[in-house]
Amino acid sequence: MSRRMLVAGNWKMYTTSGEGATLVQDVADLLEMLDVEAEVAVCPPFTGLKAVSTLIELDHLTIALGAQDCHWESEGAYTGAIAPRMLADLRCSYVIVGHSERREYFGETDETVNKKVRAVFDAGMTPIMCVGESLAVREALETEAFVRQQVRIGAEGLTPEQAARLVVAYEPIWAIGTGRTPTPEAANDVARSIRATLGAVYGPPVAMQVRVLYGGSVKPENAKMFFEEPDVDGGLIGGAALKADSFVDIVKAAR
Ligand code: PEP
Numbered sequence: 001m002s003r004r005m006l007v008a009g010n011w012k013m014y015t016t017s018g019e020g021a022t023l024v025q026d027v028a029d030l031l032e033m034l035d036v037e038a039e040v041a042v043c044p045p046f047t048g049l050k051a052v053s054t055l056i057e058l059d060h061l062t063i064a065l066g067a068q069d070c071h072w073e074s075e076g077a078y079t080g081a082i083a084p085r086m087l088a089d090l091r092c093s094y095v096i097v098g099h100s101e102r103r104e105y106f107g108e109t110d111e112t113v114n115k116k117v118r119a120v121f122d123a124g125m126t127p128i129m130c131v132g133e134s135l136a137v138r139e140a141l142e143t144e145a146f147v148r149q150q151v152r153i154g155a156e157g158l159t160p161e162q163a164a165r166l167v168v169a170y171e172p173i174w175a176i177g178t179g180r181t182p183t184p185e186a187a188n189d190v191a192r193s194i195r196a197t198l199g200a201v202y203g204p205p206v207a208m209q210v211r212v213l214y215g216g217s218v219k220p221e222n223a224k225m226f227f228e229e230p231d232v233d234g235g236l237i238g239g240a241a242l243k244a245d246s247f248v249d250i251v252k253a254a255r
Pocket of ligand 1: 010171175176177178215216217218236237238239240
């Protein structure tokens with residue numbers, strides 16, 4: 001079963017809409033010179049989505065658009081929140097759900113992550129569901145059990161078709177923005193375990209279609225090592241996605 005690699009940039013709370021438009025244009029200009037095999041996505045802050053979406057449409061860029069979060073309701077009195085259908089309206093294809101920064105600073109739980117995952121599918125988009133352990137969990141040798149539980153709850157109640165389209169990003173919390181990473185083999189072990197967890201619920205053929213990304217201090221220098229692992233289908237890139245050349249160098253490694 002061949003899965004198309006996905007390299008997605010998570011711009012976090014960086015870039016105004018003008019800066020975001022410049023960044024995506026720079027990425028597109030660099031990609032144009034390449035024979036790119038991977039699917040490429042960028043996830044700007046909410047305020048940048050419109051400008052980036054317009055640019056992608058007008059210039060026919062082969063870059064997918066994603067958001068970094070959403071509410072699970074389709075509308076309502078939730079001041080400050082954004083509904084999935086508002087993101088679909090801006091031609092988002094992906095929504096990052098359950099990023100560790102959302103879990104840590106905004107009280108997201110596996111249960112709210114699950115509601116969001118289902119809401120994103122219901123709105124016709126694809127969730128990039130983030131999972132990953134803290135250093136304490138890692139040191140207690142409980143990584144796989146912890147991540148399996150996050151996956152089991154986060155991906156509960158999907159149709160087999162939805163489950164097959166799911167993207168899971170394995171992002172050890174201790175690796176995000178720190179310059180530290182697991183070995184590629186260790187990342188692959190967790191990716192394989194994520195696939196097996198989904199296989200136990202939805203069946204192995206569905207699990208074989210799920211794309212599992214690695215995220216956490218991916219740079220041009222180390223990307224290839226992770227992308228060569230059999231169960232790693234690309235990357236979720238934070239800091240290195242904010243510079244067009246480093247992001248595109250990571251895309252190049254996804255072959
Ligand atoms: C992230 O925040 O999703 C991430 C992977 O960040 P970084 O690449 O900066 O570690």
